[in-house]
Amino acid sequence: xxxxxxxxxxxxxxxxxxxxRNYILNHQLIEKGDHVLVGLSGGPDSVFxxxxxxxxxxxxxxxxxxxxxxxxxxGEEADRDMNFSEELCENWNIPFKKVFVDAPGxxxxxxxxxxxxxxxLRYEVFEETRKEIEDRFxxxxxxxxxxxxxxxxxHHMDDQAETVLHNLVRGSGIxxxxxMEPRRGFIIRPLLSVKREYILSKLKDNDISYVIxxxxxxxxxxxxxxxxxxxxxxREINPEASAHIAHTADILREAEGFFVRLASEYVDKYAExxxxxRIGQAGMEISIPVTELKNYPELVRQYVMIELIRRIGTPLxxxxxxxxxxxxxxxxxxxxxxxxxxxxxxxxxxxKHLVLRINQEIISIKRRKNNDGxxxxxDS
Numbered sequence: 338x339x340x341x342x343x344x345x346x347x348x349x350x351x352x353x354x355x356x357x358r359n360y361i362l363n364h365q366l367i368e369k370g371d372h373v374l375v376g377l378s379g380g381p382d383s384v385f386x387x388x389x390x391x392x393x394x395x396x397x398x399x400x401x402x403x404x405x406x407x408x409x410x411x412g413e414e415a416d417r418d419m420n421f422s423e424e425l426c427e428n429w430n431i432p433f434k435k436v437f438v439d440a441p442g443x444x445x446x447x448x449x450x451x452x453x454x455x456x457x458l459r460y461e462v463f464e465e466t467r468k469e470i471e472d473r474f475x476x477x478x479x480x481x482x483x484x485x486x487x488x489x490x491x492h493h494m495d496d497q498a499e500t501v502l503h504n505l506v507r508g509s510g511i512x513x514x515x516x517m518e519p520r521r522g523f524i525i526r527p528l529l530s531v532k533r534e535y536i537l538s539k540l541k542d543n544d545i546s547y548v549i550x551x552x553x554x555x556x557x558x559x560x561x562x563x564x565x566x567x568x569x570x571x572r573e574i575n576p577e578a579s580a581h582i583a584h585t586a587d588i589l590r591e592a593e594g595f596f597v598r599l600a601s602e603y604v605d606k607y608a609e610x611x612x613x614x615r616i617g618q619a620g621m622e623i624s625i626p627v628t629e630l631k632n633y634p635e636l637v638r639q640y641v642m643i644e645l646i647r648r649i650g651t652p653l654x655x656x657x658x659x660x661x662x663x664x665x666x667x668x669x670x671x672x673x674x675x676x677x678x679x680x681x682x683x684x685x686x687x688x689k690h691l692v693l694r695i696n697q698e699i700i701s702i703k704r705r706k707n708n709d710g711x712x713x714x715x716d717s
Contacts, residue, residue, distance in 0.1 A: 350392065353535055357527060358393050366525040369398035372470050372486040373525075376463055377403040377426070377433075379418040379548040382491035384425065385536045386528055388545060390489060391429060400474075402432045402486075404466045408440040408455045411552065418548050436462045463488045467523060485523075492517055493528040493536060498582040499563045508658065510639070515593045516586035532579060600640035603630075604648060617650030617695070619681070624692040627668045638665060645693050651680045664691065 361367055373390060377383045387403060394401050405422040407415055419435055426433035444454035470486040497516045504513030519526055540547060571578035604625065611622040623645055630638055639661045646653060660678055667676050667686045676684040685692045
């Protein structure tokens with residue numbers, strides 16, 4: 338069916354469409370005067386997101402844009418997706434941009450998976466386009482606040498369930514089991530309350546076409562395996578499995594927020610920072626007494642350690658449970674022990690204080706203390 342045949346738009350909103358609109362309002366995802374950039378792949382989820390946001394834009398008072406990223410993979414199929422997305426936006430009168438990137442080149446140069454390289458480049462394009470839109474409309478009269486552009490992505494309730502299950506089998510803590518947030522920085526997810534079943538039925542009811550990325554059917558990818566094998570099996574046990582998993586993620590996100598606030602307050606009260614003007618640089622150091630900290634549960638101690646790492650200016654990517662367990666063993670050791678950590682960081686336990694420091698290089702093994710009970714170091 339050609340694009341010209343599905344230009345019909347709903348004049349009436351069903352209950353779930355109203356729920357999506359209310360989800361946006363309740364989570365304050367979009368404000369009047371915003372610009373919203375949709376990451377449009379041409380697949381059913383992103384097409385539905387574009388459709389829904391196009392329905393709401395007059396009521397909520399924002400301006401809509403779309404961007405399509407061609408990753409340099411999948412050959413003619415990718416060209417088809419790009420052309421479809423461009424034609425869709427032309428017919429719906431939505432400003433559109435297409436960007437070509439080289440995912441295979443990045444994957445080869447950085448030794449990462451093609452999937453990860455594509456994701457990194459995709460979000461780089463989203464952010465660059467977001468800034469371009471803000472710059473372009475900077476002189477628009479927006480009252481007392483400056484122009485803001487948000488990036489809308491099409492993750493829905495079943496994606497949330499996939500994310501939680503994926504993190505669960507990888508051994509994630511609360512942070513991972515809390516799933517995706519409705520909003521993180523400039524990225525918003527307006528569809529987290531919607532099942533994919535509804536998305537597909539809504540597109541069908543309104544004769545709205547979409548394209549299918551064949552790589553999404555390849556079960557060698559963990560997420561695709563969860564999507565096509567694991568979640569359907571769970572729905573046989575309980576048809577509302579995705580909804581229950583997503584609801585549990587909401588609860589865990591609240592718990593995550595509580596522990597983050599608790600850790601932040603603890604660090605504010607007890608931590609001492611050396612050379613605060615060198616945050617993220619070699620020589621930066623932060624320390625905290627551990628006598629009272631050891632009276633808290635291990636989970637709380639871990640959140641305090643995460644907050645210390647955040648304060649010192651080191652990325653949290655590449656940190657795993659093993660690093661926090663090693664630091665925990667460090668503070669229960671006899672003292673004067675050393676531990677190497679990711680990003681050329683080190684942890685020392687001296688004078689009943691945990692001391693984290695960013696170094697010029699990984700500290701030599703000769704400086705590690707391997708006395709009985711001392712913690713063995715872990716190289717990054």
